[in-house]
Amino acid sequence: MKTIYKTVIGVIVMTIVGITAVACSSTKKGYTDVPDTATAAAEEEFKIEKSGAQMWGEACNRCHIAPSPADYNDTDWETISLHMRIRANLTENESKKIEEFLKSAN
């Protein structure tokens, strides 16, 4: 058991260090920064990004039926979005886009 324990501790420590390094080294603000070059602009043109409505259907339904946007106001959706980002381990992009969709559709 001691060996397993030490191995798991080691893996966890390495995971934390690795994730921290990756998370903190990323300075990108999000998903809108595109270099001002012709190639990047062309790539962006062909990039297919999921809409907030699509993410709302996919992410919420993984655990429960997707909520009706009309059930809460904008302020409430901000609180719920942050809570669900943490509880369901959503990415920042998913959380933001779903929140924007819910606020636009309520």
Next chain:
Amino acid sequence: MKKLLVLLIAVVFGGQMYGQTYNTFEPSKTQFMLRGYGHTGFEYMDSGDETESTFLGAAFAPIFLYKHSDRLMFEAELEFVLEGNELETGLEYADVMYVLNKNMIARAGKFLLPFGTFMERLHPAWINRLPNTPLGYGHDGIAPSSGIGVELRGAFDLGGPTLNYSVYATNGPRLKDGSEEPEEAGMLLFQNYEDNNLGKAYGGRLGLLPFSDSSIELGFSAYTTANTGQEDSEYEDVGAFLFALDFSLVKQISGLGGIVDVKAQYNNSNVDTATYFELEDGVEEEYSFDNQSNSFYGQLSYRPTMASSDFVKKLEFVGRYSDFNAPEGAEWEEKSVQYAFGLNYWLSWRSVVKLSYQTTETEGGHDGDGLTNTDGLFVHWAIGF
């Protein structure tokens, strides 16, 4: 008198004018929400020798959310349940959360443990498709549901697939050494509010959603501690290692005319072998056993969301298999298998009426050494708010 009237008018109308001038009705920077869920129902149980039927007292679980800023939040859930002619109360979780960056969030306090997905994401009555938990969860279960400690969690967008993670340190479980409940010697008690030793439990979960439509999630969780027994007791260095594998598939399939939801989780618990004591005819005898337990559940549900009838659209068909194996040689040795079937009617996205039949075959367990078959019929009504 005139002066008094003028003064009153000035106060009344002046206050209103001031309010209209300066109250912009903008939302406050801090936000507080009361959410939660409740459920009630009826149960009929038949275990051969014994039959019982009862209306269930309503359970009420308020959730408090306080958003201090876009990064800082507090969450807490209380639980009130009428059980055994008493009102039982509990604190499911209470923790502070802080968004460190786009890929990392810190939590501290009592939080639901990401050991698999069932207890963290799926157990609330308005989310769980059946009226009760699968075998291996809840009271005397082997899967930890919550812990007190600190956690880092987050998710990465991999350009289609996504990866989520969590790592945590908690007080860890407490080993039941049999001094208080001899029939439960060797079991782990996860409600370890004040640590009984210096050792902590460490664990985490990695989840991968390999497809861009997020329809499938695969997860691996581990949880380990080197100390579970009381400090300075002979059980202090009894360690434990638990792991879980989970699977989820949620997808709308046009050919089937609806949404298919598959969930599965396997839990394995391995506690170091130790020597316990039992009373046989007034004489104390030593015994030990290979302390390994496991449980599994697989659940399939289907909602015909593409049906033309509004009534049929709101139906859901559920089937679940679960099993639980407790260690051979333990006083709580048990092998159980359960099949559950359900028909749900969704009144709204967060309110469901569940009709369920389940049959459980148990060999051993707390109730004796023999084989017990229990059939149950459940009608539950759950609502989230």
